[in-house]
Amino acid sequence: MRDLLTRTLVLLVAMVTIGTMLSNTTTNSSAMNMTTEDNPLLATWDGPYGGIPPFDRVQIPLFKPALEAAMSEQLAEIQKIANDPAPPDFENTIVALERSGRTLNRIGTVYGVWGSTMASPDYQAVQREMAPRLAGFQDQITQNEALFKRVETVYNSPAKAKLNAEQQRLTWLYYTNFVRAGAKLSADAKKRLSQINQQLAGLYTKFSQNVLAEETDQFLVLKSEDELAGLPQSLRDAAAAAAETKKQPGAWVIMNTRSSIDPFLTYADRRDLREKAWRMFVNRGDNGGEHDNNAIITEILQLRAERAKLLGYPTHAHWRLENSMAKTPEKAMELMEAVWKPSVARVHEEVADMQALANKEGAKITIEPWDYRFYMEKVRKAKYDLDQNEVKPYLQLEKLREGIFWVAGELFNFEFTPVTNVPVAHPDIRVWEVTDKTSKKHIGLWYFDPYARAGKRSGAWMNAYRTQERVNGNITTIVSNNANFVKGKPGEPVLISWDDASTMFHEFGHALHGLNSNVTYPSLSGTAVARDYVEFPSQLLEHWLSTPEVLQRFALHYQTGKPIPQELVDKIKRSSTFNQGFATVEYLSAALVDMKLHLAGDRKIDPDAFERETLTQLGMPKEIVMRHRTPQFLHIFSGDSYSAGYYSYLWSDVLTADAFGAFVEGKGPYDRAVAERLRKYVFSVGNTIDPAEGYRGFRGRDPKIEALMKKRGFAAKS
Numbered sequence: 001m002r003d004l005l006t007r008t009l010v011l012l013v014a015m016v017t018i019g020t021m022l023s024n025t026t027t028n029s030s031a032m033n034m035t036t037e038d039n040p041l042l043a044t045w046d047g048p049y050g051g052i053p054p055f056d057r058v059q060i061p062l063f064k065p066a067l068e069a070a071m072s073e074q075l076a077e078i079q080k081i082a083n084d085p086a087p088p089d090f091e092n093t094i095v096a097l098e099r100s101g102r103t104l105n106r107i108g109t110v111y112g113v114w115g116s117t118m119a120s121p122d123y124q125a126v127q128r129e130m131a132p133r134l135a136g137f138q139d140q141i142t143q144n145e146a147l148f149k150r151v152e153t154v155y156n157s158p159a160k161a162k163l164n165a166e167q168q169r170l171t172w173l174y175y176t177n178f179v180r181a182g183a184k185l186s187a188d189a190k191k192r193l194s195q196i197n198q199q200l201a202g203l204y205t206k207f208s209q210n211v212l213a214e215e216t217d218q219f220l221v222l223k224s225e226d227e228l229a230g231l232p233q234s235l236r237d238a239a240a241a242a243a244e245t246k247k248q249p250g251a252w253v254i255m256n257t258r259s260s261i262d263p264f265l266t267y268a269d270r271r272d273l274r275e276k277a278w279r280m281f282v283n284r285g286d287n288g289g290e291h292d293n294n295a296i297i298t299e300i301l302q303l304r305a306e307r308a309k310l311l312g313y314p315t316h317a318h319w320r321l322e323n324s325m326a327k328t329p330e331k332a333m334e335l336m337e338a339v340w341k342p343s344v345a346r347v348h349e350e351v352a353d354m355q356a357l358a359n360k361e362g363a364k365i366t367i368e369p370w371d372y373r374f375y376m377e378k379v380r381k382a383k384y385d386l387d388q389n390e391v392k393p394y395l396q397l398e399k400l401r402e403g404i405f406w407v408a409g410e411l412f413n414f415e416f417t418p419v420t421n422v423p424v425a426h427p428d429i430r431v432w433e434v435t436d437k438t439s440k441k442h443i444g445l446w447y448f449d450p451y452a453r454a455g456k457r458s459g460a461w462m463n464a465y466r467t468q469e470r471v472n473g474n475i476t477t478i479v480s481n482n483a484n485f486v487k488g489k490p491g492e493p494v495l496i497s498w499d500d501a502s503t504m505f506h507e508f509g510h511a512l513h514g515l516n517s518n519v520t521y522p523s524l525s526g527t528a529v530a531r532d533y534v535e536f537p538s539q540l541l542e543h544w545l546s547t548p549e550v551l552q553r554f555a556l557h558y559q560t561g562k563p564i565p566q567e568l569v570d571k572i573k574r575s576s577t578f579n580q581g582f583a584t585v586e587y588l589s590a591a592l593v594d595m596k597l598h599l600a601g602d603r604k605i606d607p608d609a610f611e612r613e614t615l616t617q618l619g620m621p622k623e624i625v626m627r628h629r630t631p632q633f634l635h636i637f638s639g640d641s642y643s644a645g646y647y648s649y650l651w652s653d654v655l656t657a658d659a660f661g662a663f664v665e666g667k668g669p670y671d672r673a674v675a676e677r678l679r680k681y682v683f684s685v686g687n688t689i690d691p692a693e694g695y696r697g698f699r700g701r702d703p704k705i706e707a708l709m710k711k712r713g714f715a716a717k718s
């Protein structure tokens, strides 16, 4: 599963646009008087394409004063809206809020990019200080009574019926967000709520920094040929390069991140080293000492439970899911439970296959979690005659990038042109301009940051630096895709796995969701949709990787330039449901633990014991560990947005599998008419319509679960 960068800062913007006054104690007059000459981060973005982020002018000490000045500016804007003598209406309240906070929005974007990709120790110190203050700032906006009264008046006004559908939805969104953030609470309750939010913001920062520290400080050093046994050349090269950055001359280093650990577990012959690597990875944040996350989790869960009660919900999960597509935790649990049993049954079959193979080889072992990927690969070879290492030479990072561009051209008529007149945060980052193929009209910018480096969070994600909108003029979007590929030797192509290629298509799907956006109001733009809907466009895009059109043009051997042989493609196809037991159980166990942690209410939770007991109750196969164990579960403890929300990937995948059926039933993956419906009802509408309605517009009916079960190879049992 991949994630969309929780758009904390963009959400902050959305929340921040709902702003109000700041008390004098936090207003910093020197910050207010700061000029853009003192601090270039405060300047409007200049340059081409309607302005571009000033990544070349960032200095860490500029962040704090810039954020402070921008908060002050927004609070003044909010104050003006709240104190407007004119009776509240859509224009002077809702639209005025949409227009506010633009400086903070810009600075927050750059600040967020540094947080996820350039988090040096001095940056982390700023982050620790600013996270609670930014949270408190949001509360000052949502708790402004005069402002809320105006929003409420517009929401309840008969004049609302005369607004267009997008305007009515925006009004509903503002009203709902205010209420969900506690606008109707008593003064005392509001005060406590804000304390909780600030405390949580501090804990989220600490949690993330602890995981980053353990991913950075811990690594596995290999010193001899014997310890490298089984590793393909590409992995050895990457490990040698990693050894250089870790100052281990003459050795090889396996980093403590998924992109290094997973391939190691797949290929390393040395079982003892596999176990060592596996333990290092699954114990991130769970090692005692200064980076242990267990106590932090207990505190986060208690604060969340208290906050939910204050807001009038039985649990944090109920609060979080209210504005999702699923609506209730029960609905989400129902889906997870429907898929859980068949996937566990499949795991037992997979393990039996692996055990039989190990026995045949005379290995004299019982399959353990650190054996799963290793034997899975052997079974894949035996069953489907498919060797991942045979596929990899055809999967060149840059060719696949051309492939995703081509797909975007076929589906959405987009064209990508590299540009060099745009500053970037790091020399490895490249930028493309996106235009319409026919009209040549400018659509947006796409930044690509593919390589791992110190201070960059692991995984792959999409981020929006600027959302498309028309309230502040005709504003085009700026989006980015980020990954953690290990950079090859200069001049040599970076070869990636099939899974990684699939992830590229996924993240690009998020980018296309942003690039296709065609709405008026920024709060409703692009990927600002329900959490359990946002993975639908991205997961859908994954389907285009395996189309013959892409493979024949872009899956080219890095030495011969020849396309991947049809025979190999057929093998990939035949094995498409292989190992779905493992993938589903690994993911779903994490999603179930997430939901149960947030349904548990306010009792004090020991995360280790809770995880153990929950998995036992579920009948978790002992050969698999959760994809994200609780002490490193960044999705749910680095912020609120995916909390009680990790199920979203499965929820979205029901839509994805069902939606691809529309192409299959039509003229295939490049059916223009179906793609146009997809653009019209899904990719362009952002949050301007209810997602269920959008889906019906595209598909002509509600989604069915059968396609998902088929895609994963689970027999649909009645």
Ligand SMILES: [Zn+2]
Pocket: 002, 003, 004, 506, 507, 510, 535, 538
């Ligand atoms: Zn995603």
